[in-house]
Amino acid sequence: MITNMKHVKSELEQKGIKPTYQRLCILEYLHEHLVHPTVEMIYDELIERIPTMSKTTVYNTLKLLSEKGVINEITITGTEVRYDINCQSHHHFLCKKCGKIYDVDVTCPFANMDHKEISGHEIQEIHGYFKGICKECLIKQNNE
């Protein structure tokens, strides 16, 4: 495991976020689970380690981290927000069958745009994603 609490702590401090225990645990979780987890998934695991953890805290923390640019909100499914640590710009693939979200190795065509505006609008985030049937589900289909 690359991540540890010290690393996560300095990451928060660099962004000007007070590193409380709850925040450390949530960010650590995101570093260790790169499957674009839901609030539910995060809460369900953390409540085991920290029985006093509140789901509202998970929501509040994720919102804060998102506002500070530490993580990204992914709104692909339409039913719930997924979360992703904010590493280099990448795209996503949502499987319509199993619901899994994959990272996709396509360099974002807009990532190195010199101008940070489009049609006069100021760009702060760039998102791209594909929807379809994933590799695994295709194999299952063919085996039926």
Place this chain on the structure above:
Amino acid sequence: MITNMKHVKSELEQKGIKPTYQRLCILEYLHEHLVHPTVEMIYDELIERIPTMSKTTVYNTLKLLSEKGVINEITITGTEVRYDINCQSHHHFLCKKCGKIYDVDVTCPFANMDHKEISGHEIQEIHGYFKGICKECLIKQNNE
């Protein structure tokens, strides 16, 4: 107005969808309101003309139209699905301040990809969007 009921009717028939009155009205509404409306917006206007219209019918119809590829679901905001008639591939810009969604004249870089798969996943839809502060809100900010 370019659209009329006859046009909308044949559009449905071509896609193998029985053109009921409710469906005609909903699709006509989408043709005439290109601002990526919510279910609420669609329902609120149609209930005036068709007092028996049920919100469930709006949901059912939009799901059907979406499955048949007549319209697109846009899941940018994370709070509710927006709808768009499915013309040529384009991208969107969501203003974080006023919540308005703009069409963006960027030709999708993946639109004319020869292969319909990526990393082994079968691509059915391609979505791209930007988030930030829109033109109008920028002007308002500067005038304060």
Place this chain on the structure above:
DNA sequence: TATTAAATCTGTAATGATTACAAATATGAA
């Protein structure tokens, strides 16, 4: 160390979009 204000966390209740479902209605074929 004690005091105190501010920040953070917690739990519950409320909200709002969406879905489930069953009854009512409309449609189309026999």
Place this chain on the structure above:
DNA sequence: TTCATATTTGTAATCATTACAGATTTAATA
């Protein structure tokens, strides 16, 4: 007309998210 099927409708349930107020923790200051 009769009957089966598709569609529509209205209500109730579900589920993610937010509002909010009280409890707890933190950090600064005396």
